[in-house]
Amino acid sequence: MHRVTVRLGEATVLQDVSFELAAGCFLAVVGPNGAGKSTLVKVALGLVTPQRGHAALFGVEAGAWPERIGYVPQLKTFDRSFPATALELVTTGLRRRWPARVGVGERELAYAALSRVGAEHLAKRQLARLSGGELQRAYLARALARRPELVLLDEPATGVDFLAEHDLYDLLEGYQRDTGATVVMVTHDLAAARYHADRVLVLNRQVHGFGTPDEVLCESCLERAFGHLGHHHALAF
């Protein structure tokens, strides 16, 4: 990203955000509420166009290669009255359309993706009946089904219990090891950023730090981004 500035109405959500991420990295994006973390993800996905600066993925403009990205959204905003099974959701990761019926080849790939996240048993379950953790697995399977080169996750641990959260990070690390993919994860969990990421971006509308966890997750850097709370966060992990 190069000097990306995004304004939503009167508010400047991102200002002059610049960083470059090498392929194969695990980047954690941390920052307080309203820091622009989700907007940063949307810029990367091509959903939000910056007023200034530009964002590029794989050497081309953001949004040009949706099939190379696996995205796990922050809030499961789908309508729970929508009649859908986990298998159908995962199939959208392969087809990029809602399936009228799931073909044999797609079914095998979708089951393999569900199996990878330990959710094969959820395939025929209605999404409306899944718990937060189960839903998260289904969304992760959907994102991984197309074997993306970049996995973008927006606060994936929201609504997930402690064990499921650790399973999630293990899965992501395993996928990254197997495929050499890049992982970008927005998180509030500074401990997760320290232990699972090899790069950390500290964001509060502007970049307050970008580097290895040891370089960036220091008291002064967090204090700049979080204010006084940064001190307590820094001590907490």
Add this chain to the structure above:
Amino acid sequence: MSLLDAMHLAFMQRALAAGVLIAVMSGLLGVFVVQRRLSFLGAGLAHAAFGGMGLGAFIIVSSGLLASGVGLLHHPLWIAAPFSLLAALAIAWVREHTRLSSDTAIGVFFAVSVALGVLFFSLIPPDVNLGLSLMDLLFGSILAVTGPDLAAIAVVAVVAVAFLLGVWGRLAYATFDDELARTDGVRARLLEYLLFACAALVIAVSSVVVGIILMAAYLVIPAASARLLARSLAQMTVLSVVLAVVTTVVGLGLSYLADVPSGSTIVLTQAALFLVAAVVSRS
């Protein structure tokens, strides 16, 4: 005359053909109307059609087209359809560009359209025979479907069904989660505008037959019944069309046998099936 004998009559055949075409269109469209929580859209656009009919009737009378002898041009649908289309696109625009919710945006156009309809119909001299009564527009008269009505319905049915089936996968994806679909390259905003435009045309041509008041029910009840029974959107889509067609044919038959208004009989048949679906789904 038995129902089977009645089916040999040209007006019954036209009524059945129009009813089935409307059922297929509204059954397909209704799936997205129900899943996108746009049930009020049906009522809003039907009333927009009423405004358009009023404007169309006024233009036809005041411009002398009524005396021209060109039958097709007598029908206010030629004005009502583009009028409804504009109203639908305006509602979609307001939804996208303002903070107003769907029902508020639809409510504004609903009220303005009814006011326009009443105003324009009141400007037509009472001795002018349009071949179309206000009661027909409000409550429909499927048994009075004319050849031009049927032709217009058939053309819109072909276009609407081809569009809805052609974009079904993308529209369903955007209906499930608009943002997720957009990350996968689905042009969700454009699809919404096209869906609204399609709804406007379907509702405008169908309102002539089933009436403005009952059109909204036609769009909602078969799809809602299908939702109660289906486990996937594809199942819901098929069931919605099947239920709309079956209730139309049964309702039409019952209305003939009982000699009661056809539009209300069809909708009441749909409502009865909805009750059955609700009971079956709970058990």
